[in-house]
Amino acid sequence: MSLEQASEIQRRMYDFIVNYMKSEGMPPTNREIGRELNIASTGHVDYHLTMLEKKGLISRQAKKSRGIKLTKQTQDGIPVMGKIAAGEPLDIFEGATESVDVGQNFTDTENTYALVVRGRSMIEDHICDGDYVVIKKQATCRDGDIVVAVHMQEGVSGSATLKRFFQEKDHDRVRLQPANSELDPIMIPKTIWDREWQIQGKVVAIFRQCITAA
Amino acid sequence: MSLEQASEIQRRMYDFIVNYMKSEGMPPTNREIGRELNIASTGHVDYHLTMLEKKGLISRQAKKSRGIKLTKQTQDGIPVMGKIAAGEPLDIFEGATESVDVGQNFTDTENTYALVVRGRSMIEDHICDGDYVVIKKQATCRDGDIVVAVHMQEGVSGSATLKRFFQEKDHDRVRLQPANSELDPIMIPKTIWDREWQIQGKVVAIFRQCITAA
DNA sequence: CAAAAACTAGAACGACTATTCCAAATGATC
DNA sequence: GATCATTTGGAATAGTCGTTCTAGTTTTTG
Structure with missing residues (x-):
């Protein structure tokens, strides 16, 4: 307040x-x-x-x-903007309710925020349920980057998903790859990609707080 | 100076x-x-x-x-005391040369430090090569805690290893379990344990900085 | 419109603050 | 023993600081 x-x-x-x-x-x-x-x-x-x-x-x-x-006193923390998963895209950006202090490693507070990971969709990249991922806002990325991809559907506010980004040039489409062999990648033709999808940012750090009951 | x-x-x-x-x-x-x-x-x-x-x-x-x-400037970060692995115990505590800023989550700077993980010995706990593990100093721990265990050999300065701690009461020995199915646990009879081994602290957080070339 | 709340300026008071000067011990070095 | 750097006390000064007061304007609200 x-x-x-x-x-x-x-x-x-x-x-x-x-x-x-x-x-x-x-x-x-x-x-x-x-x-x-x-x-x-x-x-x-x-x-x-x-x-x-x-x-x-x-x-x-x-x-x-x-x-x-x-x-x-949360001056130093970066805002936790919501939760994110790969399997079931979740709404984010409802406004920060929380914040996590990751120190002065990420000084560009304007363009940095955090998300709480839900599920095991990036488990093979060793990103676990409950981890904080630190996101640096940017609209473009390189092949293999772990990114926050937002699907903008008409009328609906965008839903976000955390995945590895690959541009398959020979097939002219984008592959959003979860790091879980039980899950399938999302393949998106380049034309639809440009219209309906947007890169929100990429993962620059991971922070995991272990439960410590003693 | x-x-x-x-x-x-x-x-x-x-x-x-x-x-x-x-x-x-x-x-x-x-x-x-x-x-x-x-x-x-x-x-x-x-x-x-x-x-x-x-x-x-x-x-x-x-x-x-x-x-x-x-x-x-008041070293807001916590000192990085060295590197640690499970496979090949490494010397640590040679004095901090580096520090990592994990914010104000761990205010007990006297009893908190960080180590850089080397190798894939804790990979199944999703602790990767290059990760910073935040250690809270304590001499005791609970079953299942990920701890820094120091082996004190005569004449030699102690070598440390990162493992999960289990107390096998029925066999009266301690098991130090790596999180990698390719590696074997270390089994230590309780008598030797008390004499030659020491718990330095337990992992309370993990911080991973992703390489971001753009 | 009228009343209340919010905002602005100027001045003044007493306490607080950093700094400087003077003077004197103490301890170490040679 | 003489010299010097270090450490202490007391006093004084010029300026800064938070606070309070009066008095006026603007904005919001009922």
Whole structure:
């Protein structure tokens, strides 16, 4: 919640605080905030900070210089946009409800997100049920890449599937290959491919959290 | 370098700054440092901060409150202590040369480290050559846990191996089971186990970075 | 329209902060 | 013993900081 019910200037203020903390390693002062957002009065800044605090986005330590803390500390994680499988395409991109912290390996947060793998369709590539796959958004890919392919059907929101991508030039079609010998590949003629399918991105990393009950 | 050539009080000061930043999210003021280290004079604190800066451990922004930055960026990653395999035990713990950033999922940095997996000995558990395994240090484990087991031979530094741990009570021995049907388990009588073997820790996560040439 | 909420500016206060200067111990080196 | 770097205390200064106050405008809401 919260971020949506903040006004435009409060959102800009919050963004500035986040960026300042990331680059400077400390929260900004009220005056630094005002200078950045062209706010002439420190009291004015204080007012909006109080609002942000009331909305639960930050917390403040009274009287302390730079006494701002972020309550939502998931700054570093990348959003988990949904679940994905190969056998039965699932809807994704309903908005991130979760996030997974994979550190600073993937800094391009604009173009990186994660999905939770469902099923055993990529098991022979050692991608298991429950694994997080880190996806880098891109519209093109190379033969053999593990990609998120979206099937856009008329009227229906696209359903996504995780598969290896192969371009079979001699047959002029695309093969989406699961990594499970019990499952069949999807063969798509190039003409239909261009019209109905779209590469959303490719897998750049896999993260598996082992259940550890002790 | 640098940290070694700092005096005891400067080391304590540096530690306090690191801990303060970790818990408070901002650097401490000179006065807060003095209060913590029982230094009566702010000028005194300033003197030691100047020394720390000269030795390259911190950098300072003149006149700014809390204007301290750590130059050695707080290794957010966890140290990669070496390589490990099941087939041919490898020496580890030669000191970390590398580190991998797995985010804030594992905050107990004192008791967590990573290893690079070599070989296909755990392939049926979907742990591949090149994967990072995140290890949580602990001396005991449960049946079925994937553990780092160290064989301590006389005179030789211990060699480590990654396997699943099983305690076979009826035979009074320990089985270290690779996840590769081509490889045989290691069976160790309980008496020898207690004397020559040691559990270093268990796998809590797996991180795989896919080669992405575009 | 009227009332309420949100937003903006300016000024001022007291506390906090980094820095500097002075003076004096302590410990090591030669 | 003399010299030097290191370590400590006290005081003072100029500026920064969070906060509060008054007073006005704009926007939203009923």
